[in-house]
Amino acid sequence: MSSSTKLSGWGRTAWSDTHLLSVECDELVNGLAGRELAIAHGLGRSYGDCAVIAGGQTISTDTWLGMSIENGVLTAGSGVTLESIMEHWLPHGWFVPVTPGTRFVTVGGAIASDIHGKNHHKDGTFGSHVVELDLLVANGDVLTISPKVESDIFWATVGGMGLTGVIISAKIRMIQVQTSRMRTVTSRYENVHELMSAMILSDRDNKYSVAWIDMLAKGKNLGRAVLSNGDHALISDLSRRDRKTPLDYVPKQRIHSPKWFPNGLLNNLTVRLFNELWFRKSPRQSKSAIQSVSKFFHPLDGIEGWNRMYGSAGFIQYQFVVPDSAAHLVPEIIEMFVRAKCPVFLSVLKRFGDQNSGLLSFPLKGWTLAVDVSASFHGLFELLDEMDSHVVELGGRIYLSKDSRMNPYYLGTMYPRLNEFLAVKNRIDPDHLFTSNLSLRLGL
């Protein structure tokens, strides 16, 4: 047995001791035979407690790195990161079908969280592009599953938070691009109502779309925002110089953040100042530009360890989605944060397209808002619980990959296919060998 490691999610809250296991796939079967609780762990970018099991075996996928591409379908070990996929295949004209706001996620994690990106309204989630995958289940078998073969297990695994087994590898349909650059349009809006109207219109014409909101502005500027739209640039969009190397992929050198930040660094004053500068720096009139993939998709990846900025208390990312019929909740929630004088950094607003067949998949057609807030903020627990009650009432839900605090009582209402998921889970993992802190907490 390996020794204990103290581990948390990206939000650095809810720490627990776990046995971190890094082995080859075939050894893993023996490791699981001890029947100790286990959960897979990729790069640990989920904010909450879903990829750790206290006192059990947290199975790192960091050695499962094989990768090949054939007819536009990528076969990759579950530990392969989106960063390495881009490094290897973007120069050949292949791009991932979906990327979240960071390239530091693994294929396994992307499937287990059924992640989404700026193109959800057009292309759906990551799981929607998985052709098939290999899943190690509790009895030691490796199942090859797809939307056609064992589709119930497949759709329990896509978005299933790792609770059906360990994803070993997956085949993913890639997209073809002419260049590694993005053709972008950035526009500024004075409040959230203007923004949301604009987003409804711009979604139709843009493959990628997301808005950054200043969560501290109030009154007639409530929810002022910068909307960023874009699509992959064509060769003809590039400058003459760039046309010589249209598929170059050089992610920006990463800045290491200090190992330690003082608590309370992100307070109302510093955050307000930052948000103000950021808003003013954005162009008043819509502005087109050619940007690199990393600048457009992964701006925060430039600073390694930015999660430590929140000090020892860590932080919560609160992400919910509500259906279009409840769009009014978006400004209401922003106002609740403002009224609570909560020092919130930039937040992200995005429109989702249709829901897929994932039994616990998060996205549903409507609006999603993601808000980072320091866990030390006084009254945060009650504030988020109140927001949850509105979200649930209006048919929305909380993203499990981000969660570390929601009321388990709401789970079945938020995820109406929960019972179908549990039926599959109980069939292929009757002893609940695959268990995480999240599943313990929520009774999943």
Place this chain on the structure above:
Amino acid sequence: MIDGLGSVQSVVLIGGTSEIGIATLREMGKRKRLQRIVLCGRQSENLQRTADILAVDFANAKIELVPLDLINSGTLSLVVEEIFDAGRIDVVVLAAGVLPDASRAMDDAEYAVASAKVNFLGPLEIGTAALSRFRKQGHGTLVVMSSVAAERPRKDNYVYGSAKSGIDAWANGAADAIAGTAVRVLVVRPGMVRTRMSAGIPEAPLTSNPDDVAKVIARRLSRGPVTVWVPGKLRWLMFVLRHLPRPIFRKISRGGKG
């Protein structure tokens, strides 16, 4: 599990009728995450009544009554094992305690030892078993009710104070021994608290209510310093008192438990 904001789902209270203990359960319960409450204490009508009231107030939680007498050294850790065998525990609160009569304890050795079993040896045995299980399960917080009397006992509470010094020293040492793990020890040093135990004793300055102590405990369950004083100002007062020349301390320390 304890969640990202320090809310608790399962808790064991040693000293099932302790007013500070019950106040702590109520404070935790405000967040509506409690699912399992284990009340340990001497079998009594009062314990049963406490359980009945909690069952009404926490309709969604399972309330378990576990008979346990801290006098019975050697059997206590088994009780802890059984509680953990039935399911994970997030928090164990060691809140049992007695305040022996100072003048009787001066001459009656058996009486003094009995109080030390409840205030020190019993909590030590349970605390040891609980910490061991916490380390195995990979998470958990042990809350140890100490007292400012542990820092500077007075002539009218030194038997109590000596036992509290013992459990306080054990808990602080244990906290250092497990530093770097996700298991946590919280040592709480209140001054005088308005409870049954202190009824009839003249009130000392900086006296607090059980609710005040409970709030501090609930806030410090998952993060912050190991040792906390209630109210916080007592930390500095005790710092001064600890360094006062003995004749002066003797002169100013009169009634009061703190």
